[in-house]
Amino acid sequence: MTQNELKKVEAFKANSPVASVLMIREMALRRTRDGKPYLDLVLGDLTGRINAKVWDQGKELAEILKTGLPVGVRGQCEEYLGTLQLIVSSIKPLNSQELEEMGISWEHFFPATKRDxxxxxxxxxxxxxxxxxxxxxxxxxxxxxxxxxxxxxxxxxxxxxxxxxxxxxxxxxxxxxxxxxxxxxxxxxxxxxxxxxxxxxxxxxxxxxxxxxxxxxxxxxxxxxxxxxxxxxxxxxxxxxxxxxxxxxxxxxxxxxxxxxxxxxxxxxxxxxxxxxxxxxxxxxxxxxxxxxxREEDLSLGYAFLYVPNVEFILFVAFLSGLLLGWIRGVFVAFLGELVFSVANPMGSGLAYPPMLVAQMLGFILVASAGFWLRPVIRGFRHEKKILISLFGAAGLLLTFIYDSLTSLAFPLASGFTGSQIWAAYLSGLPFYGIHILSNTLIFAILGPVLIQFVTKKYPHYLAS
Missing domain, CATH: 1.10.3210 (Hypothetical protein af1432)
Known part of the structure; x- marks a missing residue:
């Protein structure tokens, strides 16, 4: 296997043979319905990841392979339920000397400095x-x-x-x-x-x-x-x-x-x-x-629209966190992301008014949780673009309405307003909330299906059951 004949994950295509050097990102020994052991792998390089199956010698290979190990792989790339999958015919662990002889360094698997x-x-x-x-x-x-x-x-x-x-x-x-x-x-x-x-x-x-x-x-x-x-x-x-x-x-x-x-x-x-x-x-x-x-990872996207009234992406990111990372990790990422976003906000730190910050944190926990709860539904319709547009749009509308309600009620409730004063304060903000709800509905409906199709193709394990 020479470097010239090797393919990177981004170049894999359905119904085509594959010869590649990849790294084992995840590994599990499983059994087929008739009890035969096989290896369920996630393999990857710097360009992406792919789910792989090794149907033969699963138990024996599990004893010599491990997560983080570079391997030489041959197999056939297939499409399964709309996702690329690699059926491995041969897999061999590679040591540093073998990688060096093939002209492959760790940059093949990991990000590296762009400087000489x-x-x-x-x-x-x-x-x-x-x-x-x-x-x-x-x-x-x-x-x-x-x-x-x-x-x-x-x-x-x-x-x-x-x-x-x-x-x-x-x-x-x-x-x-x-x-x-x-x-x-x-x-x-x-x-x-x-x-x-x-x-x-x-x-x-x-x-x-x-x-x-x-x-x-x-x-x-x-x-x-x-x-x-x-x-x-x-x-x-x-x-x-x-x-x-x-x-x-x-x-x-x-x-x-x-x-x-x-x-x-x-x-x-x-x-x-x-x-x-x-x-x-x-x-x-x-x-x-x-x-x-x-800047390079676009994690500052929330601030990119800071001066555009009622347009933000961070609520959508919180929803994706719960959807793709699971409940515990998703809630943690959403909570921490909003905390940093609010506290470091150049328009004014959230620490200036703690009741509002608490309401924002609760809102983001709810949004991330909703992403996790809707995960089975979205996974089931991940190949139905029109249904996904409706699902994401409805989620954006409802969750933004709930979030805006929580944050708009935080001030009057913490300030001791009476019932009529609270209601009046809430109604006065409806035009503002309406634009926010509309923009988030569009953001969820447009970006959600696109990202789900990308994840389904490149990182299918994020939507695994």
Whole structure:
């Protein structure tokens, strides 16, 4: 199987043969009606996922396969109930060497930095090479050389920022660029600042496994990257005879203080200029990367229409959360999403009036729950576009009416209005609610069926029973 003949999930077509290298995302050993064991899999690459069935040797294969394992797959792609499904004729686990021989890296399965890693690496090494402090220069270069492959390929975090292949290097590279400018503006020790920037997160190379199983190691869970990084640098310094005590102390302090605050698991707060700069440059680059991810993933869609009266998408997203993620996860996502949306709203934080915020939270819990309750109905009609339009439109109309009723009654009820005053306040807002209800009915009716057809085709497991 060569790279040229391999297909990606996005290129799979019904009634066509498939040869591909995919990763096992989900796996379950099941039995047919006559009791024969088979493997029910969800396989995927960076472009998508597909449900797969292995009818033969299911029990034997279940003992050697596991979630997160890359596999070479051959089979036939078929359409089943309007969804693509892969009938696997052969499946083989692949190790790192076999992937390398095929010219396949982890970017085939996971998102990766869009920057050139070799250019970033050379830039970081160049920043070290011009250091005047030979102790810091040799120490920083030694650590970078020893951890070169991890630095180039590791993520910078589990989920929050730069959480992709090469994310660690991109984070360091950007921070070094910012630090170079800061060193020109402020009277600081450039070499100490650059060394602290490059090494501040070095403990994350031991805190996280990296891809393909990017999760916390046991030591990462129990100790954490700050202390792990401190210990690593301490050990390197101990092996360097004559390393200046004060330089060692300051560098170790930068590692311990780079999180900035005790509540962020920093053992110490920054005590001098270089440590403070490392903290804020780290925070700045992390926040900017998080904002970039939000923008690219269109999670800011709710704010995109902030200045268009009565048009918003976040209620629709809450409904989808319950529909696709199940009740518990769906309610959690909807609750958290509305909480962030309301509190961070540039038009005014929801914290300014708690009764309204509580009403909004209750409304979103109800909307997400409705998505979960309607899941069997929508799943049953997922191939009937006209019925889906009616279902989503009706859901949008009714749920927006209930949500607007809850939020419009929150103020008069919390303010102690009488019955007639509450009724008058509610009726006065009807023109506003009417436009909101109409816009949401259209949003649900237009986008709902389109997204369901997309999910049915690309991610069928989200609508599985």
């Amino acid at each position: 890693r070799e250019l970033m690496w050379k830039s970081v090494l160049n920043a070290i090479s011009v250091m005047e402090d030979l102790w810091l220069k040799e120490l920083t270069m030694a650590i970078c050389k020893d951890y070169e492959q991890k630095i180039k390929n590791h993520p910078a975090s589990l989920k929050l920022h730069h959480a992709y292949v090469g994310g660690f290097l991109e984070h360091v590279y950007t921070m070094v660029a910012l630090a170079e400018t800061a060193a020109d503006v402020y009277p600081v020790n450039r070499d100490l600042l650059i060394s602290g920037i490059i090494l501040h997160d070095i403990g994350k190379l031991e805190e996280l496994n990296g891809f393909p199983d990017n999760f916390y190691t046991d030591e990462g869970n129990l100790i954490g990257h700050t202390v792990q990084g401190y210990s690593l640098i301490r050990d390197y310094i101990r092996k360097t005879e004559g390393f200046p005590d004060m330089t060692a102390l300051k560098l170790k302090h930068i590692i311990l203080a780079h999180q900035g605050e005790y509540e962020y698991q920093a053992p110490k707060k920054p005590a001098f200029d270089e440590a403070l700069l490392v903290h804020y440059i780290d925070e700045l680059d992390a926040r900017m990367n998080m904002m970039k991810q939000i």
